[in-house]
Amino acid sequence: MLKLKALILAAGFALGACGGKSLDVVPVTNFETDRYLGTWYEVARLDHSFERGLTNVTATYSKREDGLIRVANRGLSAKTQKYKDAEGRAKFKSDETTGHLKVSFFGPFFGDYIIFDLDKANYSYAYISGGRDSYLWLLSRTPEVPDAVRQDFITQSKALGYKTDDLIWVEQSAR
Secondary structure, eight states, rough: OHHHHHHHHHHHHHHHOOOOOOOOOOOBSSSHHHOOOOOOOEEOOOTTTTTTTTTEEEEEEOOTSSSSSEEEEEEETTOOEEEEEEEEEESSSSOOSSEEEOOOEEEEEEEEEEEEEEETTTTOOEEEEESSSTEEEEEEESSSSHHHHHHHHHHHHHHOOGGGOEEEEEEOOOO
């Protein structure tokens, strides 16, 4: 049953990647994959079916033997109080020094994963776009970010065309 739920969650991401209005999002350059690997906390997101009702969401990135990146997402269902896991893979759209990847959780279907801002000094936070106005995330190495980062994320996201009033600030209390 858990595998079926993960498959449905992943299918929702793959099929939902087509929804929303396309945005002109420019990825970061001088990206360093090895520094990006590891666990990130989801601080904020726009609502979508495959994460609806989840708290304590994390994403963990690691290298795979085939050269792709393993993506392991985990979130706690507020309704069932059980964790939901989804595993996918990511590949760079062009080169490994540009923060634009394609991510798949379901078969051959890949969605955009565009890192449009990043703390390049410490890799402590990242702003992620799905390339459309319905997919947006703020990730951090810690469960919370300083107010200045939060405000900058809102400002940059709004300038790109996102409805930042609709952001969900993810609860990270079960740590």
